[in-house]
Structure formats: structure tokens, C-alpha cells
Amino acid sequence: MVTMSDVARLAGVSKMTVSNVVNNRAGVSEPVRRRVLEAIQESGYRLNVNARTLKAGRTGVIGFAVPGVDQAYFGMLGAHVIEAAKAHGFHVAIEQTGAGAEGEAATIAQSHKLQFDGLILSAVTLDPREQGQTWGDFPIVMLGERDFGASIDHVGMANEAGTRAATEHLVERGCTRIANVTGRSLEGVHVVSRRHRGYMEALEAAGIGPDPALVSLSGMGAEDGRKAVHTLHAAGVDFDGVVAVTDTVAMGVLRGLADLGLRCPEDVRVAGFDDIPYAVYTVPAITSVAPDHRWMAERAVSLIVSRIEDPSRPPEEHTAPFRLMVRESTG
Amino acid sequence: MVTMSDVARLAGVSKMTVSNVVNNRAGVSEPVRRRVLEAIQESGYRLNVNARTLKAGRTGVIGFAVPGVDQAYFGMLGAHVIEAAKAHGFHVAIEQTGAGAEGEAATIAQSHKLQFDGLILSAVTLDPREQGQTWGDFPIVMLGERDFGASIDHVGMANEAGTRAATEHLVERGCTRIANVTGRSLEGVHVVSRRHRGYMEALEAAGIGPDPALVSLSGMGAEDGRKAVHTLHAAGVDFDGVVAVTDTVAMGVLRGLADLGLRCPEDVRVAGFDDIPYAVYTVPAITSVAPDHRWMAERAVSLIVSRIEDPSRPPEEHTAPFRLMVRESTG
DNA sequence: TTGTAGGCGTTATCAT
DNA sequence: ATGATAACGCCTACAA
Numbered sequence: 189m190v191t192m193s194d195v196a197r198l199a200g201v202s203k204m205t206v207s208n209v210v211n212n213r214a215g216v217s218e219p220v221r222r223r224v225l226e227a228i229q230e231s232g233y234r235l236n237v238n239a240r241t242l243k244a245g246r247t248g249v250i251g252f253a254v255p256g257v258d259q260a261y262f263g264m265l266g267a268h269v270i271e272a273a274k275a276h277g278f279h280v281a282i283e284q285t286g287a288g289a290e291g292e293a294a295t296i297a298q299s300h301k302l303q304f305d306g307l308i309l310s311a312v313t314l315d316p317r318e319q320g321q322t323w324g325d326f327p328i329v330m331l332g333e334r335d336f337g338a339s340i341d342h343v344g345m346a347n348e349a350g351t352r353a354a355t356e357h358l359v360e361r362g363c364t365r366i367a368n369v370t371g372r373s374l375e376g377v378h379v380v381s382r383r384h385r386g387y388m389e390a391l392e393a394a395g396i397g398p399d400p401a402l403v404s405l406s407g408m409g410a411e412d413g414r415k416a417v418h419t420l421h422a423a424g425v426d427f428d429g430v431v432a433v434t435d436t437v438a439m440g441v442l443r444g445l446a447d448l449g450l451r452c453p454e455d456v457r458v459a460g461f462d463d464i465p466y467a468v469y470t471v472p473a474i475t476s477v478a479p480d481h482r483w484m485a486e487r488a489v490s491l492i493v494s495r496i497e498d499p500s501r502p503p504e505e506h507t508a509p510f511r512l513m514v515r516e517s518t519g
Numbered sequence: 520m521v522t523m524s525d526v527a528r529l530a531g532v533s534k535m536t537v538s539n540v541v542n543n544r545a546g547v548s549e550p551v552r553r554r555v556l557e558a559i560q561e562s563g564y565r566l567n568v569n570a571r572t573l574k575a576g577r578t579g580v581i582g583f584a585v586p587g588v589d590q591a592y593f594g595m596l597g598a599h600v601i602e603a604a605k606a607h608g609f610h611v612a613i614e615q616t617g618a619g620a621e622g623e624a625a626t627i628a629q630s631h632k633l634q635f636d637g638l639i640l641s642a643v644t645l646d647p648r649e650q651g652q653t654w655g656d657f658p659i660v661m662l663g664e665r666d667f668g669a670s671i672d673h674v675g676m677a678n679e680a681g682t683r684a685a686t687e688h689l690v691e692r693g694c695t696r697i698a699n700v701t702g703r704s705l706e707g708v709h710v711v712s713r714r715h716r717g718y719m720e721a722l723e724a725a726g727i728g729p730d731p732a733l734v735s736l737s738g739m740g741a742e743d744g745r746k747a748v749h750t751l752h753a754a755g756v757d758f759d760g761v762v763a764v765t766d767t768v769a770m771g772v773l774r775g776l777a778d779l780g781l782r783c784p785e786d787v788r789v790a791g792f793d794d795i796p797y798a799v800y801t802v803p804a805i806t807s808v809a810p811d812h813r814w815m816a817e818r819a820v821s822l823i824v825s826r827i828e829d830p831s832r833p834p835e836e837h838t839a840p841f842r843l844m845v846r847e848s849t850g
Numbered sequence: 851t852t853g854t855a856g857g858c859g860t861t862a863t864c865a866t
Numbered sequence: 867a868t869g870a871t872a873a874c875g876c877c878t879a880c881a882a
Contacts, residue, residue: 189576191859202869207861215867238578239859242569243874245520249580249612256598257613258796263594267587270615279612281580282588284601410800439800446802465589469741469770471777471802522875533853538877546851570875574858 190233199227210235250492251304253283253311255408260436260464262310265331268485269308276493278305285311306492311378327495331488333378341491343484345508347379350477351386352393353512354459355431357475359394361518363429363457366391367402369416369441370433374405380433383461387431401425408433413440414447421448428456435460435467438474442517453519463513472516479510521564530558541566581823582635584614584642591767591795596641596662599816607824609636616642637823658826662819664709672822674815676839678710681808682717683724684843685790686762688806690725692849694760694788697722698733700747700772701764705736711764714792718762732756739764744771745778752779759787766791766798769805773848784850794844803847810839 192203192210199206201220208216209224216224227233241248252269254262270280281304306327329341358366368387371380384403391398404420406412413432417440420427432438438460445452452458452472460467463478487506495501523534523541530537532551539547540555547555558564572578583600585593601611612635637658660672689697699718702711715734722729735751737743744763748771751758763769769791776783783789783803791798794809818837826832 189859192861193859203859204861204870205868208868211861217867220867236573236859238569238573239874240861241874242567242573242858242876243860243862245874247569249610257588257601258591258595258598260589260591260594260797263591263597264589266594266613267589267615270588270613279580281610281612282597282601284598410797414800439797442802443800443804466591466741466770466797469745469774471773473774520875524875534876535854536852539852542877548851551851567875570858571877573860573875574877576858 189236190231191236192233195224195227195231195233198231199224246305246496248277249279249281249304250489251283251307252280253285253307253309255286255310256284257282260466261434261462264464265310265481265485268482269489272486272489276489278489278493283307305496308488308492325499327492327499329488329492329495331484339503341495341503341505343488343491343506343508345479345484346510347382348386348389350461350479350510350512351383351431352390353386353510354461354475354477355387355390356394357512357514357518358429358431358457358459359390359396361429361453361457364396365399365402365427366396366429366431367404367416367420367425367427368431368433369404369406369413369437371408372405380408383433402427406437408437410436410440410443413437414444415440417441417444417448417450421450430456430458432458432460435462435464435474435476438476438517439466439470442470442472442474452517457519458517460517467513467515470517475515475518476513477510478513479508481508484508520567521562522567523564526555526558526562526564529562530555577636577827579608580610580612580635581820582614582638583611584616584638584640586617586641587615588613591797592765592793593641595795596812596816599813600639600820603817603820607820609820609824614638636827639819639823656830658823658830660819660823660826662815670834672826672834672836674819674822674837674839676810676815677841678713679717679720681792681810681841681843682714682762683721684717684841685792685806685808686718686721687725688843688845688849689760689762689788689790690721690727692760692784692788695727696730696733696758697727697760697762698735698747698751698756698758699762699764700735700737700744700768702739703736711739714764733758737768739768741767741771741774744768745775746771748772748775748781749778752781761787761789763789763791766793766795766805766807769807769848770797770801773801773803773805783848788850789848791848798844798846801848806846806849807844808841809844810841812839815839 192206195206196203201224206224209221237248250273252266257263257266266282273280308329308331310331311333331343368384370384374381374384388398404416406416430441432441438458441458442452445456450456460474460476463476467474467476523537526537527534537555540552568579581604583597588594588597597613604611639660639662641662642664662674699715701715705712705715719729735747737747761772763772769789772789773783776787781787791805791807794807798805798807
């Protein structure tokens, strides 16, 4: 491996001067700078980031914890985070917490987190308040979920407002029996419960009495959406609209409707959340609440980077704008 | 930050003894080991991986270069790679090369690759032979694409055989005018050209004369599949089957058929490749060639790890098994 | 079984 | 403007 010393010897200068050239620092005369750059070229020298970060006490790596990159939403988010981090000179290591909410805290705590400079946490259900003391002052940014009161940076989206808009849209389209196919539990404060609240708000605003039979607590996967439809149907529940907690679930819902020979949007209208890339290509295309994912990723990276640089900065709260993308599934 | 020296002082031993305990090395008496472990607990000491790897000349990070994790196939693959790497004690940093084939080599070459111990490269079109000299002896494993003759480890899949099986399946179902919606170029040796060859082989075996009008060189995205169908239709090309280069493209094809009011599978049967998770949930569900992704990821990680440990090991070639998942889209 | 010395490649500090 | 020195935290090699 070619080191700074090698380059220094080759250029007939000291390591320090090489370092100064490499880092574009002032105070290097033009002829020397030129000579050093030549030596670098010639020797094929590469900066050893590891040594640099050892010295700096940093790793240059940001952790990005998600349930799984194989899920379209997190893959998409991951792509943006990686891009944004690159612009700040950071690498991203993706940690998978697994679908289950239970293990999230454990995975994160026992993870190699301390070799990251910071962690962007896109958790499904984890409540940061329960973990505050464990993490200490380790730089953490919550992405995509609301944190109530804990002093942690947070980039969220309008979960209530978004779902409310989607639900109101169904109402406008004439739906009166709107189901909510959502995650397993409405307890606590997280994506699932907040989106459910938006659904409830819209019903109330429309003067539609909520019917517990229309709320299907299933899960966050496509299969869960599919089964939910089957279950509703088997139970004889009458419904003409579905608000799904995510687009992935909405895809399952569409599939479930097809299984049963129900037409969308003619018999049942469906709305999702996330605006995953495939939402445009399903048949029918899915009406979806579209938060600005790129915006969120960039914001989260900015926050983590600035917190790494200044851990004492007061925590910030950002909420991504959203648009309702109206497509075929709501007719 | 708590260092080994701190722990050593606390336990009343030397750094070295702490190091030995941390690394589970033999030659530490039980009482001392216990004392050290206690001191570690008490002080909240964490091993600084950076320092360790600086010394070892390694970073403990494997790069995984893909066009983009936001694409379902690569997200899925990434999830498996991350899991497999964790079992070997490695982290995975995902590098995105961008959809375009052009920038692949550039991205990889100029990337921070030298801070990775190795790189798993899931390139779409890059020919490693053209880059061999640039990479030198940097540990690289090609994943998902065939490398001809270059001395590089490779984990591939049965691109020809898989597509051939899919095409033959369409023939069995009675299709006689089978289109191939594939990537932009058939030149060179890569996923696109190899899958196309499988398509051609199947036609020949079935005694069906190939028709250039049925081959649509479009791209690898869903939108490309959609447009391809529109184009074929607009050109008045008659077809009753489509072999799509990937499931993502197949989704676009389904969407395109729906746009035109063509029914699948009644009017046109469609087969894809990759068996992405969503293939089961589309309407109709997509018949797809399913290589064993987990197998591939695990194999790739094993290869890169062993190559990192022994760079002189002769390169190996592995081909993943596949199954044809027959679903609704081929009736 | 335990400890000491030295160095991995870089950079901050202080000198020249 | 340039250089010498000492660290960052750990591990290899050798010594006790």
C-alpha cells in the first residue's frame, strides 16, 4: 500500500506537506504542490480513510436502520439517503432490523452502532422515549416517524393529514363504507396509529360514523393486505373503499379484491400511502399519498451530519410536504 | 471515548491483556478475564473497529455496487447480502452506480472502493475484462452477470436456460407470436444478451422462425416495458406472448396491455425473470424465472470473504439454480 | 500468564 | 512555507 510517506519521499518533501496538498490546505507553494501531485499520480497513492478517521475519531459511516431494504419503500428511501450522504462525504451502512417491531430496539442497541458516526433510524414502531437513556448522546435522527417529546432530531411526514386527505378523497368519490387496512397495533405513537387517526378524522369530518368492523389490524406486508380483504369479505363486511396503511399493503388489497372477483375501482376504491415507484404500474394504478422522499432523506442526512459536528445542537423537527396522487384505483 | 488503556487501568492489567480478553484469545487466567470483563462493563468500553482495522489493514466493510437499491430486485438482493455479510462479521456499504450502464465503471473506479475490503459488483452491463487492469488485485466478485474469461469470481444464474424455460412455457401454452421485451442493447455479454439468447434458443427448438419485429430493445425499467407494448401495438405487430427481461419490465408490460385494453393472459401471455416479491401480487400474478437469490447472495459473500483472506485463490464460477414459477400471467 | 515496545497512516501542534 | 514530533486506539512480536 502506498502511503503518504512514500509520496513524500518521492516528491522530496515531508508527509505533512503531502497531507496539506491532499486536503487542499493553504500554505503550500505552487511548485511544491505540483511536485506532490505528480508524485501522487505516479505512485497511485490513495488516501487511507481509515487512518484519517482514526485520527479524527470518526468512521465516516452513517448507519441507516430499516426493517428491510427489500421493501420497496425502504429501498427507495435508502437510495436517496445514500445519495445525500455521498454529497456530505459519508458512506451509508444499512442495518436491517427485521420486520418485527419487537426486535428493533435490540437490533439497534446491540448493533455495531458505535462504529458509525451516527444513525438514521427509520423504525416502524420503536418509541425513542423508551430508549433515550440507552443511546446516550449518540447522534440519532428519526426518519419517518414522529417522536413525541424526546429530544431527538426528527424528519417526519404528515401521516394524519395525508391519510385524512386520502380518506376524504374516497368520500368525495362517493364511498360511504371505507375500510382501513392497517398494521397490527394502534397502540403507541407510530406510523400505523397516526395514519389510522387521519382516517378517523376524515370520517368524523364527513359525518360518517366509524365502524370497528371496517378496521382491519393486519400487518405491513402485501400478504397482510390480501388476507385482510379475504377476511373482511368472509365476515360479510360490506365496504366500498379501502384506505391502506402503505402502498405495499394496497397492492395486497388489490390482489385480494381480484382473488374475490371484486373490481377496483367499480366495486371498491383503494388508496395507499408512500407512492412507491410501482404504484403507477399496478392495474389499476394506485392512488397514493406521496411524501417527498428525496426531501426527507436529504433533510435527515443534513441533520445527522450537523449533529455529528455539534452534538449539543438543539433537536429539530421537520415535516415533509405531501401530495395526493390520484390514480385509477379511486376511479 | 473509553479506550483499552482505560479498561486496563481500571482492571489493573495491561492493554494487551484487555486485547486478549476482548478477542477471546487463550492464555488469560480466569480471574483476570473476569476482572477485565467487569471493567469493560463498568466503563462502557467499546472496541474501536477503526483502530483495529487500521492495524489489520482492513475496514471490515464490503462494498455492494448496484444500479440502485430502489429497484425491487437489487433491494431484495441487498437484503440478502447484508444478512450474509453480517454472519461473517462484515458490514455492507451500498454503492449506487446509477441506472445507466455507461457510468458503472467510472462510478466503481473513482468510488471510495479502497476503503472497502472487497466489492460485490452487481452490474448490469459492465464487462470486467475491460476493467481488469484498473482494479488490479482488488477483491471483486461479480454477482448476477457472467464474466467470460476474466479471472474474477463470479456468481451467476442460468440466464439462457431460465429464459429458455420461460419461452418454452409460453410455446406450450400455445403462443406462436412471442415478443421479447428487453434491454437497450444485445451487444456484449451481459444479462440482456444472455436472456435474449435463451429466448432465441427456445424459438428455434420449437421450430418458430424468429421475427425481428417482435424484439423490442427498450430498457430495464417498468416504464420501458409499458412503452414497448405501446410501440409494438402502434406498429401493428401481432403478438400473443411476451418474454420480459425482468419482472419489473414485465410489470410495465402488464400495465401497457391494460392501457390498450388487451387482456392478460387471454390476449397476451407474459413471463418475467427474477421473481421479485411483488410478482405474486400483481394482477395477474407474473409467471417468472426464480433464481435462488439467497443462495446467490450467500455464495457471493463467501467468495469475497475468502478472497479477502486469500487473494491468490483461483477464481470460482457458481451458477444459481432456478425454478419457473408459473402464475396467472401465462394462464 | 502477563507486560513492553513499536508501528499501522494520518493529522495537530509546534518549530524552523 | 515547510518540517519534526507526537498522538489517535489497537495489535504483532517479543520479553519477562
